[in-house]
Amino acid sequence: MSSAPAGDAASVPLLARTVPIADPGDLLDLLPRPDVATTASWVRRGDGLVGWGVAARVETSGATRMIDADAWWRRTAAAMVVRDAVGVPGTGPVAFGSFAFSRRSQAGGTLVVPRVVVGRREGRSWLTVVGPAGLGPTPSLAHSRGDVVPVTAPGEVTFADGALTSAQWEEAVAEVVAAIRAGTVEKVVMARDVVARTSADVDVRHLLRNLADQYPTCWTFAVDALVGATPELLVRRDQGLVACRVLAGTIQRTGDDAADLRHAAELARSSKDLAEHELAVQSVAEALGPYCSSFNVPDSPFVLHLPNVMHLASDVTGVVDRQTSPSSLALAAALHPTAAVGGTPTPRAVEVLAESERMDRGRYAGPVGWMGADGDGEWGIALRSGEVTGPRSVRLFAGCGIVAASDPAAEVRESEAKLTPMRSALTT
Template sequence: MSTAAADPAPLVVRTVEIDDVGDLLPLLPHDDPATTMSWVRRGEGIVGWGAAARLRTDGPARMIEADAWWRRLAGRMIVRDEVGVPGSGPVAFGSFAFSRDSAAGGTLVVPRVVVGRRDGRSWLTVASPAALGPAPTLAQARGAVTPVRAPGAVRYRDGSLTADQWQAAVAEVVAAIRAGQVQKVVMARDVLARTSEDVDVRHLLRALAAEYPGCWTFAVDHILGATPELLVRRDHGLVACRVLAGTIRRTGDDDDDLRHAATLARSSKDLEEHELAVASVAQALGPYCTSFNVPEAPFVLHLPNVMHLASDVTGVVDATRGPSSLALAAALHPTAAVCGTPTPEAAGVLARAERMDRGRYAGPVGWIGADGDGEWGIALRSGVVQDARTVRLFAGCGVVAASDPAAELAESEAKLLPMRSALG
């Protein structure tokens, strides 16, 4: 249920086109993890700061409740959008817990200021409860800018489980799978990073975007990362989902990586894992689409640290009466790629085996516009800023009957690399 006012004051939202801003992330003026927001890929997307309105939700209906709150709020706004592209006009950033039972709940935030860039066009959006006035300049909207700080020396320690305990838990899950209790379980692992200087989320976001430009560099309400997995995008009725399942670590040698990519594409273990993930997305998305397409075979997605089997599932929904991007995210979550198959049984197994609350790791994260269009990823390759000098890092691995605990531990280390590298 909601823990914020259901009906905040009506907002006045104005969007104006501005000169090309280039990189978006250097525009973030402050380092507050609660009100610094990002959704950027290959130099395009949106960043925001401040909070003109905010909703806190929890429980099984956290995303549906947030969607209804946003529809009510958007319907009462006074909007002047001079740009008219996806991401201009009113937007809200959101992140939601993986589990319906998690105390992390969910958050939807309407930034006070948004700067966007798409197809060579840049814009500035300002939202406030005040009357519509002259459009501010970007410099005025940024206000006082604090310098970006590096986190200094970093020390790591085990999270909920030690490496040995986690491998033992994976072995227990493999035994449950081989006994026929479940087909696949995605096991998450956490590591705690302690920095010698206060964490500046802008430093981490810039490092992630520079190293992983093909991923969506995100930040919403203390969680940030660079996810390669698009849960769902809705754009004028067109729906797209990118499914990743099946992973192999890169070696740094191009020839070796090509051989490993070929091995991944033929791996029965990884192909089985991927097929289950794609099937779960198709099953969840199908009832909402007038048509949709599922590729016959995956492709290999090359990232700086790992390679994934990937499939792009697409569909069509009614752009005016169909579900919003957030409602589609709610219907799709959790996919087999982050939970397992069958989903209810897998969720029960991982809840016992992981022995931790994932919080918002592997939950939906992204943004929604006033028309319901938007983009939602899965909060992977991520960390949560717990206090000024502590970041909780997460990684997950798909476990099937053929899984080896030591190999899964090595895969988790590869998936922790983006956040470790960003911390320096």
């Protein structure tokens, strides 16, 4: 059951005003304050969006959490007065969102419309300010940033077990492998958590800077206390075109370039990983079918190289059906959860992982991203991420695809590799 969206379209009309600006430099360096609840980011290779402050916000829950948020955004955006002097995807009013993996999770979902957004795309930069209609002179970046608080490090960091110890998690994986071999399910994506505690308050900008520096090919995100760098694009809708990046099948890097090239070749030939990847791609193609007039599925995956791991990856593309014209968030709702983060067959796999993980994932592995007033936007899967749960605590997450050939001890090692980005972001 979904709660009614809170904070419906503002009683006072909002004005969203977008103006071109000179290249502002590194977008993440513009974030003026450390408040994780009001800081928003979606940046890759230096382009993207950052935002701060809150002009409007909605919280949803239950099975229709994304559909309710999408409906709220359509109403809210339609009621806005928009003055957009740039006119590219990401200008005008923008909502950042993150949503729980499970419909049963108390984490629910959130869409936040920042008061200020700065964006850059293909050499063009802009500033959007949202506030009560009747704003004064043309907004400036310096005025919009206000008083800037210096970035601070979290100090000494310690790590502790989350819901399960690594040994308990290994046992849980072994139980799932046994269920798969018994024919109960084909694949289950198991997640685990680790709790980080810091000696100083966590400054989300410190985490974002480290993640962007270490993982420039990932989407570095922050929405409503969720922060991370995801390599997996759930869906992008851009002027009628749809794209999804599917990752499934992973091998840890060694730091030796020659050895990693050999491992990449092994990954590309691994029957276990290729089977896992094929299931994930099929899941995406089947979910996209009803919403696209046409789409393309690659014949074989490529190997995506990241600093800590390598993945089998496929880019699935399509054209939005003009009659239904679903928004990017509606597409994300249709796709989630994919086999890459749930398993196969997905409904049964999600039931198995809910029992075996013995924890609430919250918004880990759920959709995270942004959407414009026209429905275009980008939604990733909240992987390689953490939830800031207090001034000096962060809950870190990692997940692994479990199939019949999985070795529980090897899956523990893989999960440790996938925890590296957030561990490093905290300790660097």
